[in-house]
Amino acid sequence: MTGAVRAAVLGAGSWGTTFAKVLADAGCAVTLHARRPELAAAITADRENADYLPGVRLPESLRATTDAAEALDGASVVVLAVPSQSLRENLTAWTPLLPPDASLLSLMKGIELGTTKRMSEVICEVTGAGADRVAVLSGPNLAREIAEEQPAATVIACPDHQRAAAIQAACLTAYFRPYTNTDMVGCELGGAVKNVIALACGVAEGMGFGDNTRASLITRGLAETARLGSALGAELTTFAGLAGLGDLVATCSSPLSRNRTFGEKLGRGMSLEEVQRSTRQTAEGVKSCRPVLELGLAHGVEMPITEAVVRVCHEGVTAAQMVKEIMSREAKAE
Template sequence: MVSVGVIGSGAWGTTLALLLARKGIATTIWDHRAERALEMQQSRENKVFLPHIYFPDNLRVTSDITEAVTDKDLLVLVTPSQKLRENVRLIAPYLDPKTILVSASKGIEIESLQRMSEVIAAELPAWKDRIAALSGPNLSSEVAEGKPTAAVVASSIPEIAVQARTVITCDTLRVYTSSDVIGVELGGALKNIIAIGAGFNDGLGYGENAKAAIITRGLAEISRLGVAAGANALTFAGLAGIGDLIATCATPLSRNQQLGRRLARGEKLDAILQSTHSVAEGVSTTRAALKLAERYQVEMPIAHQLSLILFEGLDPHKAVPELMMRDPKGELEGFV
């Protein structure tokens, strides 16, 4: 028998909990707000993020962190990236030494520039060899509805990746393993920046050719930074790279793509962020990515232009000419 705790009751956390519970695993979702936890436990659905998708009987919701963490074989951490550290500190006193920790959050901590698994390891050094990262082209609403998808779980310890894969894999989510934690995490985080750009493209009506160019050159930026940080270049040709990038850029189901569309319509960033329950990770990741790019001396022109739009009020119509008229380069410059 396996017992799993899910720390975070957003769309993706709830979706993963649903998949695990449907598989017959005793699963507990934790929400820090007692009233929200009680409402979900009683209504048997997450009305905010996944309305009308009802919980199996073996899925429990609690605001008691002890109940969510104690005696769990696997703990899935699915909190906003900038809140992960404080939540890891919260769970620390109740963790069992045998528990495997799986990060399903996609982001980079702005202050430390650490990936999510690095944040967990920094706070929980005794668990550094029991940490894995889950990523892939996984739009929550589709996965929760039972539509098929795939993901990759990465760990520096192969046995941990295999154990996590065994627990998470189900008939609608096929999970692969990887040893490239850096590549899997950076692919999952950085794609959110490019998705904002794809949303701009759709909002401005620039068409499919332009969006294909944004996705392709966005992948080049992600890969350059990832390789400089120590990732395997081939990881970005996989599920956590081009797979997640396509899914996130192609549809308004993506929070980041939708944010880009709304900015293109003239809405202000603060107003957009205040109007939604979901976190668009691409906003904070843009700041962190450019700091990492500076550290590794890597060019990220799309991310740079997006930062000017997001944080300095650049007119989106002016960003595209800036990108188009950059000095000509070889397509593989920065790789070979």
């Protein structure tokens, strides 16, 4: 492995483990940080993360540890793959251990509750790193499909194009094709808001509605995402790309999506608490919908689908009422 890029992946859930596999398959020397010793030991001994990716064989070269200092030692790429709402706390503990010039790559698709900050903003704030050291990876990347080496593309955004290109080279494999972009705001918003729209699509699915409803939600969801992005300085073309439309379509259509599945259970009549009890995995849109709506309100951007999701998830509105509210809005031009 002499000369290989050293990467640390912090967070051994579905996507962290999958992306660690991608990096290892691309030739990087990768250490994956897990919180639980039994999980780290099982990944190393059995080459499997049975909790999150049962049946997926992990590369021999992939190491796992619970020791963050060990994972971060000598890493030139540090990958952050924890739930968005716990990033600040996790990163505060990891910051003293970060190698000074390492690229900090966010895999997360959420907006922070209370601050309405994007993940790259949280990373800069907590670590003191300059914005040009922070990158985001976002696209139609359902973890299970990538772990099974089904071909897919993604976007790596960084204000520093050279850094984005270096990360691109570090994770390019026969089944995973990253493109570079410099639009952080667009890529991060695309990833965070699509989870909210996927919740709405799930609710529609759970209520028994079909493809017309889903296509309408996807299209109008993209419209409200792009409106917000435009107000926040994103490039509109980003929303027509992999981190926008690509991810939105994949997440809103796939039974593998946790957000869509969460919404589906709400649409079938389960309460928020019942659905939360039924899964251990992160459905980011449930918490991010509120800060996304707050961003919209702060910038004078109408986000009716996001608002409906907030009302169903957090204000006790039923799925049937949600449909009524969306469909009885004032008629307007597209």
